[in-house]
Amino acid sequence: MSEVHSRPIRVETKQDVTILFAGDSGDGMQLTGTQFSETAAILGNDLNTFPNYPAEIRAPAGTLPGVSGFQVQFGSKEIFTPGDKIDVLVAMNAAALKANLKLLKEGKIIIANVDGFDEKNLQLAGCKTNPLEDGSLAKYHVYPIEIGKLTRSALEGTGLSTKEIDRSKNMFVLGLLFWLYTRPLDHTINNIREKFKKKPEIAEANIKALQAGYSYGEATEIFTTRYEVKKAKLPAGTYRHIMGNQATAYALIAASKKSGLPLFLGSYPITPASDILHELSKHKNFGVRTFQAEDEIAAMCAAIGAAYGGSLAATSTSGPGMDLKEEAIGLAVSLELPVVIIDVQRGGPSTGLPTKTEQSDLLMAMFGRHGESPVPIIAANSPAGCFDATFEACRLAIEFMTPVICLTDGYIANGSEPWKFPTAKDLPDITVKFAAPRNAGDPKYLPYKRNDKGAREWAIPGTKGLEHRIGGLEKQHETGAVSYDAENHALMTKLRAEKIEKIADAIPLQTIDNGSEKGKLLVLGWGSTYGTIKTVVRDLRLEGYDVSHAHLTYLNPFPKNLGELIYNFDKILIPELNSGQLARLIRDKFLAPVIQFNKVQGMPFMESELKEKIIAILTEKEK
Amino acid sequence: MPALDLGGNGKKSDLPVLTAKDFASEQEVRWCPGCGDYSILKQVQSVLPELGVPRENIVFVSGIGCSSRFPYYMETFGIHGIHGRATAIATGLKASRPDLDVWIVGGDGDLLSIGGNHTLHILRRNLNVNILLFNNEIYGLTKGQYSPTSPVGFVAKSTPYGAIDHPINPLAFALGADGTFIARTMDRDVKHMREILKRAHKHKGASFVEIYQNCVIFNDGAFEAFTEKDVKAENDLFLEHGKPLVFGKNNDKGIKLFGLKPMVVDLTLSDVSKDDLWIHDERDRTKASILTRFFDEPGSEHYMPRPFGVFYAEERFCYEDAMLDQINLAKEKGEGDLDALLRGKETWVVD
Ligand SMILES: Cc1ncc(C[n+]2csc(CCOP(=O)(O)OP(=O)(O)O)c2C)c(N)n1
Ligand code: SF4
Ligand SMILES: [Mg+2]
Numbered sequence: 001m002s003e004v005h006s007r008p009i010r011v012e013t014k015q016d017v018t019i020l021f022a023g024d025s026g027d028g029m030q031l032t033g034t035q036f037s038e039t040a041a042i043l044g045n046d047l048n049t050f051p052n053y054p055a056e057i058r059a060p061a062g063t064l065p066g067v068s069g070f071q072v073q074f075g076s077k078e079i080f081t082p083g084d085k086i087d088v089l090v091a092m093n094a095a096a097l098k099a100n101l102k103l104l105k106e107g108k109i110i111i112a113n114v115d116g117f118d119e120k121n122l123q124l125a126g127c128k129t130n131p132l133e134d135g136s137l138a139k140y141h142v143y144p145i146e147i148g149k150l151t152r153s154a155l156e157g158t159g160l161s162t163k164e165i166d167r168s169k170n171m172f173v174l175g176l177l178f179w180l181y182t183r184p185l186d187h188t189i190n191n192i193r194e195k196f197k198k199k200p201e202i203a204e205a206n207i208k209a210l211q212a213g214y215s216y217g218e219a220t221e222i223f224t225t226r227y228e229v230k231k232a233k234l235p236a237g238t239y240r241h242i243m244g245n246q247a248t249a250y251a252l253i254a255a256s257k258k259s260g261l262p263l264f265l266g267s268y269p270i271t272p273a274s275d276i277l278h279e280l281s282k283h284k285n286f287g288v289r290t291f292q293a294e295d296e297i298a299a300m301c302a303a304i305g306a307a308y309g310g311s312l313a314a315t316s317t318s319g320p321g322m323d324l325k326e327e328a329i330g331l332a333v334s335l336e337l338p339v340v341i342i343d344v345q346r347g348g349p350s351t352g353l354p355t356k357t358e359q360s361d362l363l364m365a366m367f368g369r370h371g372e373s374p375v376p377i378i379a380a381n382s383p384a385g386c387f388d389a390t391f392e393a394c395r396l397a398i399e400f401m402t403p404v405i406c407l408t409d410g411y412i413a414n415g416s417e418p419w420k421f422p423t424a425k426d427l428p429d430i431t432v433k434f435a436a437p438r439n440a441g442d443p444k445y446l447p448y449k450r451n452d453k454g455a456r457e458w459a460i461p462g463t464k465g466l467e468h469r470i471g472g473l474e475k476q477h478e479t480g481a482v483s484y485d486a487e488n489h490a491l492m493t494k495l496r497a498e499k500i501e502k503i504a505d506a507i508p509l510q511t512i513d514n515g516s517e518k519g520k521l522l523v524l525g526w527g528s529t530y531g532t533i534k535t536v537v538r539d540l541r542l543e544g545y546d547v548s549h550a551h552l553t554y555l556n557p558f559p560k561n562l563g564e565l566i567y568n569f570d571k572i573l574i575p576e577l578n579s580g581q582l583a584r585l586i587r588d589k590f591l592a593p594v595i596q597f598n599k600v601q602g603m604p605f606m607e608s609e610l611k612e613k614i615i616a617i618l619t620e621k622e623k
Numbered sequence: 624m625p626a627l628d629l630g631g632n633g634k635k636s637d638l639p640v641l642t643a644k645d646f647a648s649e650q651e652v653r654w655c656p657g658c659g660d661y662s663i664l665k666q667v668q669s670v671l672p673e674l675g676v677p678r679e680n681i682v683f684v685s686g687i688g689c690s691s692r693f694p695y696y697m698e699t700f701g702i703h704g705i706h707g708r709a710t711a712i713a714t715g716l717k718a719s720r721p722d723l724d725v726w727i728v729g730g731d732g733d734l735l736s737i738g739g740n741h742t743l744h745i746l747r748r749n750l751n752v753n754i755l756l757f758n759n760e761i762y763g764l765t766k767g768q769y770s771p772t773s774p775v776g777f778v779a780k781s782t783p784y785g786a787i788d789h790p791i792n793p794l795a796f797a798l799g800a801d802g803t804f805i806a807r808t809m810d811r812d813v814k815h816m817r818e819i820l821k822r823a824h825k826h827k828g829a830s831f832v833e834i835y836q837n838c839v840i841f842n843d844g845a846f847e848a849f850t851e852k853d854v855k856a857e858n859d860l861f862l863e864h865g866k867p868l869v870f871g872k873n874n875d876k877g878i879k880l881f882g883l884k885p886m887v888v889d890l891t892l893s894d895v896s897k898d899d900l901w902i903h904d905e906r907d908r909t910k911a912s913i914l915t916r917f918f919d920e921p922g923s924e925h926y927m928p929r930p931f932g933v934f935y936a937e938e939r940f941c942y943e944d945a946m947l948d949q950i951n952l953a954k955e956k957g958e959g960d961l962d963a964l965l966r967g968k969e970t971w972v973v974d
Contacts, residue, residue: 038969041971042969042971043971044971044973187969231973232973233973234973235973236973236974237972237973238966238970238971238972238973239970239971239972239973240965240966240967240969240970240971241967241969242967250964250965253959253961253964254961254965257959257961262719264715264718264719266715283953283959283964284949284950284952284953284954285950285953285954285956285957285958285959286958286959286961286964287950287954287959288950289718289719289946289950291714291715291718291946293711293714293744294711294740294741294743294744295740297708297711297741298708298711298714298740298741298744301704301705301708301711301712301714301715301741302711302712302714302715302718303715304704304712304715305684305702305711305712305713305714305715305716305717305718305719306715306716306718306719306720307715308702308712308715308716309715309716309719309720309723310719310720311719311720313715313719327705328705328708330705331704331705335702420973421965421966421967421970422965423962423965424961424962424965461679461680461681461682461700461716461720461723462679462680462720462722462723463679464677464679465679466679466700467678467679467698467699467700468700468701469648469650469694469695469697469700469701469702469703470701470702470703471694471695471701471702471703471704472687472703472704472705473703481650482650482695
C-alpha cells in the first residue's frame with residue numbers, strides 16, 4: 001500500500017491473521033464477516049471462514065446466548081481452517097467479549113464497541129465490573145471505540161431514523177478493519193449498492209458508515225500500525241469465493257447439465273440445509289424444478305417419483321429430516337432408482353443443536369433403514385469440496401441406479417473458501433442410457449435384469465413397450481414380478497449388496513494426503529475435519545514428527561486399497577466429531593486397532609487439541 | 624444425451640385400438656374372492672381404452688394396502704410405493720413429467736390416515752392427477768383393524784369395545800383442502816363408476832373420487848344400505864349437474880333448501896313441485912359443502928340420502944403447469960450457462 005499517511009504509521013506484514021467478528025445476532029456480524037472475507041479472497045489471500053450463530057433468530061439482545069460470530073482466517077500461506085485462536089476480536093458488546101475472550105491470543109487486539117458496554121449490557125452479560133475499565137484485559141491491546149456514537153455523527157443529516165442509522169454500525173467496524181488491514185472498499189461498496197438497489201438512501205448510509213470507519217482509522221491517534229497480508233501462493237488458476245451449500249447446489253446443476261437430465265429437488269426447510277433449496281430455486285433458467293414439500297417424507301418420495309420419470313432427483317436435509325426420509329430411502333433401494341440425498345449434519349439427537357456441527361450421521365447413513373438396504377455414502381471435506389462430493393454422488397447414483405447419501409455438515413456448509421472452480425468442459429460427462437422402446441414382437445421386458453455393474457436399466461414411463469410395475473415388495477430376479485420365494489430373496493439381497501460393493505471398482509484408490517506411505521502414525525479422517533487434520537499434520541511434519549494423513553471421501557464402499565494402506569502404519573488415529581463412528585466401521589471391516597479422538601461439542605476440532613493428541617501418541621512410551 | 628420431452632400433454636392420437644384386455648397385466652389377481660376391488664379394477668380397465676392416452680404414458684401409483692396392489696394388475700407403468708406416500712411420489716412424477724397420465728390408488732388408511740397429510744397437499748396444489756380412494760372403512764391388508772373412516776362404536780380387532788374416534792368424512796376433507804374435483808361412486812354400480820372415472824380423468828386438476836368398496840372378509844356389507852337393490856333407491860341420491868335433487872323408489876322425494884338448510888320433501892304432495900327443488904350445481908362450493916355433510920347413518924333421524932356423483936368441479940391452475948411456466952419465463956430471460964454459474968460475479972487469477 002502506497003497510501004500517504006498524515007501521521008507516522010508502521011505497516012507490518014503478516015502471514016496469516018484470524019479475526020472474529022462477534023456481536024448480537026442483530027448486529028450484522030455475518031454480513032460484516034462475509035464482506036471482509038470476500039475482499040480478502042479477491043485480494044488473493046487464501047482463507048477459510050466459520051459462521052457461528054445461535055439457533056434463535058433474535059435471541060435476547062445483549063445476552064451470551066444471543067452472541068453471533070463470524071470467524072475468518074486469511075493469509076499469504078495455504079489456509080485450511082478458520083483458525084483456532086484469534087488475533088483480532090471485534091466485540092460489539094460485553095456479551096460478545098465475554099463469550100469469546102478465551103479464543104484470543106495473548107497480546108492481541110480487541111476492538112470493542114464502548115456503547116455495548118453500558119450498564120445494561122454489562123448486566124445482561126453478567127459482568128460485575130466493566131472489563132474495559134477494570135484492568136482485566138491488561139494482557140491484550142484494547143481499542144475501545146464509541147462505534148455507535150461515531151456512526152450516528154457520521155450519518156447525521158441523512159434523514160434516516162436513529163434505528164436505521166444504528167443498523168450501519170457494522171459497516172463502520174468493517175471500514176475500520178479494512179483500514180487496519182490495508183484493504184480497498186470498492187468490493188463492499190458495490191455489494192451494498194446491489195443489495196439495497198431499491199433503497200438507495202440506505203445504501204448510501206451504509207457506504208458513508210463504511211468510509212467513516214476507514215477514515216477513523218486513518219485519523220485517530222490510537223492506531224499506530226497497519227497490517228498487510230500478501231497474496232497466497234495457491235495453485236495457479238482462476239478463483240472465486242464459495243460457500244459449502246452453494247457449492248452443493250452448483251454441483252447438482254452441473255450434474256444435470258453433464259448428464260442431460262432435468263434436475264428435481266424435493267426439500268423441506270431445515271437448518272443448516274435450507275440454503276441448498278434457496279440457491280437452487282434461483283436457477284430455474286437451468287430447467288431446475290424445486291419442490292418445497294410438506295415434510296421430508298414427501299420431499300424424498302417426490303424425488304423418487306421424479307427419478308422414476310427420468311429426472312436427476314435429489315433431496316436435501318439435516319438430521320431430523322434424515323430420520324423421516326429413511327423409509328423412503330429404503331424404497332429407492334428396492335426400486336433401484338437414482339436419488340441423491342444430501343444430509344447437512346448437525347448436532348443431535350432429536351432437534352439437538354440446529355446451528356452447530358457434528359459428524360454423527362455416518363452410522364445412520366450406513367445402517368439407518370430396516371432390512372438389509374445398503375446405500376453408498378460420500379462425504380465432502382471442505383466448503384468447495386461440497387461441489388466434488390455432490391457431483392460424484394450424482395455420477396454414482398446414475399451409474400449404479402441407487403440412492404446415494406452425500407454427507408456434509410454445518411461447519412463446511414456455512415463455511416467458505418476460495419475455489420479454483422472448474423469449467424463446464426473440465427467436468428466429466430455423466431452417461432445416461434434409458435431403456436429403449438420395444439415393439440410388439442420383442443421378448444418381454446425384464447426390469448430387474450442387471451448389467452456388469454449390477455445395475456438395472458432405467459426404464460422411464462412414456463417409452464413404448466416398456467410398461468412394467470415395480471414396487472417395494474421383494475421381486476423376482478430379472479422379471480421384477482412380486483416374489484416371496486426364499487431362495488430368490490437371498491439372491492436379491494446379495495445382488496443389491498454386491499452392486500454397492502462394486503462401486504469400489506468405479507472410485508479412485510485411497511491416497512495419502514500428506515506424509516509417507518508407511519510410518520508410525522496415520523491420522524485417518526473423513527469429511528469436514530480435513531482442514532484441521534491437514535494443517536496439524538503439515539505443521540507436525542515440519543517439526544520432524546513421523547505422521548501421515550489420509551482422508552476418506554468414500555465411506556461406503558471404502559476404496560479397495562484402504563485395508564492395505566492403513567496396515568502400513570504402526571498406529572491409526574481417527575479424529576471425528578462424534579463418539580467414534582468411522583472408528584467402528586474401520587474396526588469392523590479391517591479388525592484394525594484404531595485410536596479414537598472424539599469431540600461432540602457442536603464445534604470443529606481445534607488445531608491445538610489435535611496436535612496435542614498426536615504428539616502424545618507419538619511420544620508415548622511403549623508399555 | 625437422452626431426449627426427454629417434458630411438458631405438453633403428450634396425448635398423441637395415432638393410437639392402436641385397445642380393449643380392456645390390453646390393460647390387464649399377466650400378474651394373477653390376488654384379492655379375496657368377492658372383494659369390491661375386482662369391480663373397480665375391471666371398470667378402470669374398461670374405461671382406459673376410451674380415454675385416448677397411449678398405454679406407455681399411463682402410470683398408476685399406489686401406497687400399501689389391499690387396494691394398493693392395484694398397479695400390479697394394470698398393463699401400464701406402475702409403482703407400488705410405501706404406505707401413505709403414493710400422493711407424494713406422484714407429485715414428484717407429475718411435476719417433473721406433466722406429459723404423463725398419473726393415477727393414484729389407495730385405501731382409506733393409506734390416503735386418510737398415514738397419508739392424510741400428503742392427500743391434503745396434493746389437493747391444494749392441484750396437480751393434474753386422478754386419485755381413487757378405495758374406502759372399505761377397514762384396514763384390509765393388516766387383517767381387520769378399524770380405519771379412520773369406520774363409524775364410532777365399530778367393533779374390530781383393535782376395538783373390541785367399539786371405536787371411540789370420530790370418523791373422517793373423506794369428501795368434506797377433500798373439499799376443505801380446496802380440491803377441485805370431488806366425487807363419490809361405489810363398487811356395485813359399475814355404470815355409474817365408469818361415468819365418474821371418465822369425468823375424473825377429463826377434469827384438469829386433482830380429481831378425488833371416493834369409491835365405496837366392500838371388504839368381504841373384514842367388513843362385509845358396510846355399504847349395503849347404499850348398494851343393495853331393494854334399499855338403494857331410498858338411501859342414495861344421484862347427483863346430476865343442472866338437475867333437481869330427486870330420489871326414492873318412484874323418484875317421489877326431493878331435497879329442498881330452506882336458506883342453507885336442506886329438507887326432504889314429498890313430491891307426491893300436491894303443493895310441492897320439482898321446480899322448487901335444489902338444482903345441483905357442481906360449481907357451487909357452498910352447496911357442495913352442504914352435500915358432503917349428507918353423512919348420517921341410514922335410518923337415523925333427519926336422514927338425508929347419501930349423494931353419489933360429482934359434488935364439485937372447479938377449474939384452477941395446476942402446480943406442474945405453473946412450475947413449467949416459471950421455468951420457461953426464466954429461460955426466456957436467458958438459458959442457464961454453467962460456466963457463468965460456476966464463475967460467479969467475481970474472480971481473481973493466481974499465476
Ligand atoms: C409404515 C407402515 N406402517 C404400517 C404398515 C402396515 N399396513 C399395511 S396396509 C395398512 C392399512 C391398510 O388399510 P387401507 O389403507 O385402508 O387399505 P386396504 O387394505 O383396506 O385396501 C397398514 C396399517 C405399513 N405397511 N407401513
Ligand atoms: S381383505 Fe378385504 S379388502 Fe382385502 S382383498 Fe380381502 S376382501 Fe378385499
Ligand atoms: Mg381400507
